[in-house]
Amino acid sequence: MVHPAGLLMAFIAGSILGFFNFRCLWMTLRLLPSVKRPGRLMAFSTTVRVAVILVAFLLFVLIHWTSSISAMIGFIVMRDVITGRRRPICRA
Numbered sequence: 001m002v003h004p005a006g007l008l009m010a011f012i013a014g015s016i017l018g019f020f021n022f023r024c025l026w027m028t029l030r031l032l033p034s035v036k037r038p039g040r041l042m043a044f045s046t047t048v049r050v051a052v053i054l055v056a057f058l059l060f061v062l063i064h065w066t067s068s069i070s071a072m073i074g075f076i077v078m079r080d081v082i083t084g085r086r087r088p089i090c091r092a
Contacts, residue, residue: 006063006064007066010063010067010068011070011071011073011074012074013056013060014060014070014071014072014074015074015075015078016078017052017053017056017057017071017074017078018076018077018078018079019082020049020052021049021053021075022078023082024045024048025049028041028042028045053075056071057071057072
């Protein structure tokens with residue numbers, strides 16, 4: 001079993017990965033109109049981001065499957081924070 005501090009560290013690492021992914025995506029999208037070959041930039045950016053995230057999550061799985069779940073939750077939380085996604089409030 002993984003220690004709770006390890007799960008917290010995996011959550012924080014997943015949050016950092018999420019920040020890295022969405023920050024790099026945002027920078028790429030801002031650069032697209034000004035580059036000569038936007039398709040190459042998009043392909044390169046996507047390849048690098050996916051490779052970094054896959055390697056990181058592979059390492060989490062090798063540690064323990066629960067740490068990979070914790071990291072994935074951190075990644076999703078950071079996605080919601082960065083994109084400003086909020087659940088609508090139901091008012092009756």
